[in-house]
Amino acid sequence: MKNRNKLDKKDSIIKAALDLIAENGFQGAPTSRIAEKAGVGVGSIYRYFKDKQELIHEIFNDLAEKINIEMLRGYDPGSSIREQYIRIAANTFHYLVKNPKVFAFTEQYFNSPFGVQHRLGMMLGHSGTGRHENPLLTIFKRAANEHIIKDFPQPVITALTFGPIVFAVRDILNGLIEYTDDAVSGIVEACWDAIKKDDLI
Amino acid sequence: MKNRNKLDKKDSIIKAALDLIAENGFQGAPTSRIAEKAGVGVGSIYRYFKDKQELIHEIFNDLAEKINIEMLRGYDPGSSIREQYIRIAANTFHYLVKNPKVFAFTEQYFNSPFGVQHRLGMMLGHSGTGRHENPLLTIFKRAANEHIIKDFPQPVITALTFGPIVFAVRDILNGLIEYTDDAVSGIVEACWDAIKKDDLI
Amino acid sequence: MKNRNKLDKKDSIIKAALDLIAENGFQGAPTSRIAEKAGVGVGSIYRYFKDKQELIHEIFNDLAEKINIEMLRGYDPGSSIREQYIRIAANTFHYLVKNPKVFAFTEQYFNSPFGVQHRLGMMLGHSGTGRHENPLLTIFKRAANEHIIKDFPQPVITALTFGPIVFAVRDILNGLIEYTDDAVSGIVEACWDAIKKDDLI
Amino acid sequence: MKNRNKLDKKDSIIKAALDLIAENGFQGAPTSRIAEKAGVGVGSIYRYFKDKQELIHEIFNDLAEKINIEMLRGYDPGSSIREQYIRIAANTFHYLVKNPKVFAFTEQYFNSPFGVQHRLGMMLGHSGTGRHENPLLTIFKRAANEHIIKDFPQPVITALTFGPIVFAVRDILNGLIEYTDDAVSGIVEACWDAIKKDDLI
DNA sequence: CATGAATGAGTTTTCATTCAT
DNA sequence: CATGAATGAAAACTCATTCAT
Numbered sequence: 001m002k003n004r005n006k007l008d009k010k011d012s013i014i015k016a017a018l019d020l021i022a023e024n025g026f027q028g029a030p031t032s033r034i035a036e037k038a039g040v041g042v043g044s045i046y047r048y049f050k051d052k053q054e055l056i057h058e059i060f061n062d063l064a065e066k067i068n069i070e071m072l073r074g075y076d077p078g079s080s081i082r083e084q085y086i087r088i089a090a091n092t093f094h095y096l097v098k099n100p101k102v103f104a105f106t107e108q109y110f111n112s113p114f115g116v117q118h119r120l121g122m123m124l125g126h127s128g129t130g131r132h133e134n135p136l137l138t139i140f141k142r143a144a145n146e147h148i149i150k151d152f153p154q155p156v157i158t159a160l161t162f163g164p165i166v167f168a169v170r171d172i173l174n175g176l177i178e179y180t181d182d183a184v185s186g187i188v189e190a191c192w193d194a195i196k197k198d199d200l201i
Numbered sequence: 202m203k204n205r206n207k208l209d210k211k212d213s214i215i216k217a218a219l220d221l222i223a224e225n226g227f228q229g230a231p232t233s234r235i236a237e238k239a240g241v242g243v244g245s246i247y248r249y250f251k252d253k254q255e256l257i258h259e260i261f262n263d264l265a266e267k268i269n270i271e272m273l274r275g276y277d278p279g280s281s282i283r284e285q286y287i288r289i290a291a292n293t294f295h296y297l298v299k300n301p302k303v304f305a306f307t308e309q310y311f312n313s314p315f316g317v318q319h320r321l322g323m324m325l326g327h328s329g330t331g332r333h334e335n336p337l338l339t340i341f342k343r344a345a346n347e348h349i350i351k352d353f354p355q356p357v358i359t360a361l362t363f364g365p366i367v368f369a370v371r372d373i374l375n376g377l378i379e380y381t382d383d384a385v386s387g388i389v390e391a392c393w394d395a396i397k398k399d400d401l402i
Numbered sequence: 403m404k405n406r407n408k409l410d411k412k413d414s415i416i417k418a419a420l421d422l423i424a425e426n427g428f429q430g431a432p433t434s435r436i437a438e439k440a441g442v443g444v445g446s447i448y449r450y451f452k453d454k455q456e457l458i459h460e461i462f463n464d465l466a467e468k469i470n471i472e473m474l475r476g477y478d479p480g481s482s483i484r485e486q487y488i489r490i491a492a493n494t495f496h497y498l499v500k501n502p503k504v505f506a507f508t509e510q511y512f513n514s515p516f517g518v519q520h521r522l523g524m525m526l527g528h529s530g531t532g533r534h535e536n537p538l539l540t541i542f543k544r545a546a547n548e549h550i551i552k553d554f555p556q557p558v559i560t561a562l563t564f565g566p567i568v569f570a571v572r573d574i575l576n577g578l579i580e581y582t583d584d585a586v587s588g589i590v591e592a593c594w595d596a597i598k599k600d601d602l603i
Numbered sequence: 604m605k606n607r608n609k610l611d612k613k614d615s616i617i618k619a620a621l622d623l624i625a626e627n628g629f630q631g632a633p634t635s636r637i638a639e640k641a642g643v644g645v646g647s648i649y650r651y652f653k654d655k656q657e658l659i660h661e662i663f664n665d666l667a668e669k670i671n672i673e674m675l676r677g678y679d680p681g682s683s684i685r686e687q688y689i690r691i692a693a694n695t696f697h698y699l700v701k702n703p704k705v706f707a708f709t710e711q712y713f714n715s716p717f718g719v720q721h722r723l724g725m726m727l728g729h730s731g732t733g734r735h736e737n738p739l740l741t742i743f744k745r746a747a748n749e750h751i752i753k754d755f756p757q758p759v760i761t762a763l764t765f766g767p768i769v770f771a772v773r774d775i776l777n778g779l780i781e782y783t784d785d786a787v788s789g790i791v792e793a794c795w796d797a798i799k800k801d802d803l804i
Numbered sequence: 805c806a807t808g809a810a811t812g813a814g815t816t817t818t819c820a821t822t823c824a825t
Numbered sequence: 826c827a828t829g830a831a832t833g834a835a836a837a838c839t840c841a842t843t844c845a846t
Contacts, residue, residue, distance in 0.1 A: 156369060186357070243834095
């Protein structure tokens, strides 16, 4: 039943491109292969996306949105700042490990002509891709006001949080670090130690 | 002024390639452009390097060696573990900020078919590019033995150290974080807080 | 008059390549020139053929098939061995003289990396390119069983038959030998004399 | 003792080129490799030969001369025409089998832009490379006058003689025909049968 | 709308030839 | 004379993009 509607088709293009780019890099994802894998004609890509660039940017935006959502799984605005922080960091960590294609794609994305505009720092630290006010931003602001965390500009906080996570996820996916709940907890708690005021626990 | 000898020529190829790749990514550095910028014929590239790959690997090796050297500026084996750590982390930080092309190139390198083998974690955590036993490794081992830092596998320590540095350098270069000695100190000290045993200062 | 369909295009590529290779050798047939002569873009060659190699092999296979067919024109399984032999040899001879490009191409083909696998002896002596059981093989076997021809291994028979033909065709095309029916008959009959048992006529 | 004089140097270039071309074809014999194998600088090739072309033509001429000499080993002008013919044909045959590089080179040579001018038929049938009146020519003339061989133009005789030899040598070198004295005798005698008048033995 | 054949600019790489040393 | 570093034209091949069907 070739009964795919527009959304199906567009989605299958996005999915195919994501898979190919994650696995083989940009070089390994020519439009012809994307179309083949998506089960559509090459020309159709250009019906849904002006450009290959636009396709890639859109993939990234989709992923960023998903990540922003996944970060907040089980997020409890009533819990302590530390718990909120740990929660969000761990969510991000687990999500990336469990979705290595998402991770691989974003890594590709940032190190390419594409990612020049969209810096991860911006995305996570500022107001995301525009749609969702990034909750981390809120937490950090509150934490700063309450003097719970060090008096760093927000991008520094972001770097201290997501730098280790990204590096650790990479090592896990490469088999250098074992993926266990304890390992993840240890790392995100260490991140907290990095940003929390020294006299607090 | 036609006074270039062999080394000059090879060096100018390396420099041209480094510049172009750092600024435009691998896609923006075709051999023709490298040759043009280096002021040599295209064919000359292949006199000095078997491949474009080899050229790129050699650039990376050169940079890695330089970084390893720069990390150790003023390194004092007699000082405390914490001081050694801070010193090395800050050295790395400053070097990357002051050499944005080195930073940009290595970022490109690791997210490309080229960098699959040479993982940053390996390079920094293990014995570097072969010549220098990475002093960080030594420090971490000693620190672990003396129970000064948390009981993490070494790649985790590495992630907690270089993750934030890399992310912060990127933000500085993008103008999101102001580059001051205080900012750098703050960040590397925060990294130390992340890895040090909780009951220590 | 833009009325070419797929086959036309593929055919025009094959024809252009055949012409160029026959006239100028492999060196004189770069893809750019083939495309130009065929009236297509360079890229189109690679839509129909994986490789330049594949193009060349396919040309050869086409020609081999045609030759195999032409060899059998008017072939009468009921006639004497000698008549069958003469018929086939003469057919081959005439075909090559009348199709000098076919001749030139195959000569190029066999003395090149391409022809290493496909030796002419094999092609003619064994089961051809696969489709048609080579009738010469059958004849030779029967002749050997009936002790009509000398007790030579089959490749020797082949050499004694096609060696002179190839050399003579070359000389005809170069104007060294005049092309007449008598000349052809004389040569192929001489070939028969070479292989027939001495006491037979 | 790097005491090579001009002739040595020129010879080593010729020898190196012959080897490389015979083994790898023209594509496998770039001037750089020839120079390397010859133990000279690339530039030196151009001191002894105007061109790569000239080098190759000269190699061919040298080989043709050698072949012409080898054809005549043990040649006895007093013996019968048949014996003279057999002798020369067998000499050629053995020489080519025992000097596969000579064979391989000439095969390469003729199927390349180089060999367009110099056709084998010309070389062998006419007055060789100019220096030696080809003795075969003399024999054939005498034989024709005495009505011992068929009344063929001389290039036809040549084709009937060297066609089978070349094809058979190729098959021997490819392992399709076993190389024995009997095989060689059988073939050259068959060639004689091809050209001799029918009523003679 | 969907398709995929066609395109050609652009990429890496080779190699005969030159010429400063 | 001998050298080999330097050159750039030319080769095979790729791929984003277009457009006739």
